[in-house]
Ligand SMILES: Nc1ncnc2c1ncn2[C@@H]1O[C@H](COP(=O)(O)OP(=O)(O)OP(=O)(O)O)[C@@H](O)[C@H]1O
């Protein structure tokens with residue numbers, strides 16, 4: 261029982277990370293109808309910038325002699341990371357994708373792969389992050405908050421789930437309750453008709469990229485909390501795998517649907533952790549992709565997606 | 573001064589010459605209609621005015637200022653809004669949200685009053701206010717498209733085939749409201765295939781054939797001309 265509960269907590273925690281990343285995939289797809297392959301690298305950048313910015317603020321790796329950072333330092337690192345990565349998202353959209361607005365989708369897709377390779381390899385430069393793994397900063401003390409059913413609830417789990425939750429609720433409000441949100445939904449329904457409403461479509465697209473990048477950055481930050489230790493270099497396959505699972509989450513939930521991304525993320529996180537706990541754990545990635553195949557076979561539009569005809 | 577002056581406008585879609593140098597004028601306070609058969613270039617004309625397609629040559633002047641080639645959202649800000657062909661409503665948004673988007677670039681205090689005015693013109697929309705626009709009937713969607721375009725408080729309203737696919741009775745209603753909108757001071761450029769209705773409601777009319785304007789006159793006069801009666805009104 262206690263291990264089951266622990267598995268659920270882990271599944272939800274990681275599911276929250278997937279959901280945050282999946283939101284970026286799904287929003288960009290919703291508006292531009294292309295898969296932003298560079299999005300997983302934005303997440304990686306978020307994790308590495310967390311480490312970098314924490315270093316600037318004097319937080320020691322692994323606790324060091326000073327112990328964990330004060331809570332407001334942690335919040336500061338999160339905010340600065342999101343802002344920095346948001347700016348990077350803006351610049352990428354401006355330089356790489358905007359010039360291709362009228363180009364065939366395939367060109368944009370290939371460009372996204374190019375941006376992805378660029379980010380992975382640029383990150384390995386000596387004066388950027390380098391090729392060696394680096395220790396994560398200790399932004400939270402490793403304390404147990406309380407125990408339920410024999411499971412000790414850790415502060416980091418609460419922090420990770422709580423932060424994801426706040427961000428996801430923020431997205432819900434942004435998209436369904438604000439002027440900008442209805443503009444985003446309008447653009448995603450029809451760019452042309454949105455422009456007839458007086459909506460500056462380019463501005464909405466920029467905004468979407470920035471928000472998506474900021475959420476991925478937050479996921480990167482939370483990742484360093486949940487998995488302290490050595491951060492792998494930016495071109496490591498493990499980042500791609502995490503990004504891929506988040507992408508699967510977006511597809512399973514219904515690509516283009518923001519609530520679907522959250523649902524898909526949680527589902528994939530839970531399935532991954534439950535299958536690791538109760539089935540052969542070597543196949544953890546395979547389980548996730550099996551779910552993808554099942555969904556694509558029986559409900560290709562995703563759980564919350566609506567069936568659409570491919571526009572020609 | 574004319575509200576809108578189009579001079580020698582050419583628009584191409586790749587190799588297809590959709591408009592081969594058309595000229596037309598819209599006088600303030602009027603309803604001007606542009607009629608013509610399928611593929612004549614009617615929608616292309618409205619798209620060019622709204623900035624959705626770029627002119628290959630020629631000019632578009634609105635209130636004396638050139639607007640040809642400007643971005644669509646800037647043209648809305650200048651005072652031109654459009655209810656596009658096929659209605660272009662956002663089916664995933666509610667009626668209320670669709671209407672709010674019509675006033676997207678407005679920051680003035682009059683938005684609410686204009687919404688009430690629009691709902692007064694189309695009481696059906698008030699009943700469906702919180703409903704997803706995708707669940708509306710074709711006629712209701714057309715009403716929404718027009719109401720939404722009015723929310724921009726345009727000085728020139730572009731309507732692209734508002735009668736398309738509607739039952740005669742609904743078409744009657746829509747045309748009556750088009751007259752009301754014009755009577756309350758909005759200038760309208762109306763594209764129609766239903767020449768009967770269009771000539772009936774309009775002050776001035778242009779006939780477009782394969783990218784060229786072939787006739788232009790007071791609507792009442794055109795309705796009497798043999799050529800129009802034969803080709804567009806299905807009589808004689
Ligand atoms: N996006 C496009 N790409 C290529 N050709 C186009 C495009 N849109 C319109 N055309 C062509 O341009 C010409 C004018 O089209 P337009 O839509 O303006 O006609 P229309 O008068 O509005 O016709 P309808 O009454 O059928 O709506 C047609 O020959 C059409 O096939």
Ligand SMILES: [Mg+2]
Nearest residue numbers: 614615616657
């Ligand atoms: Mg047309």
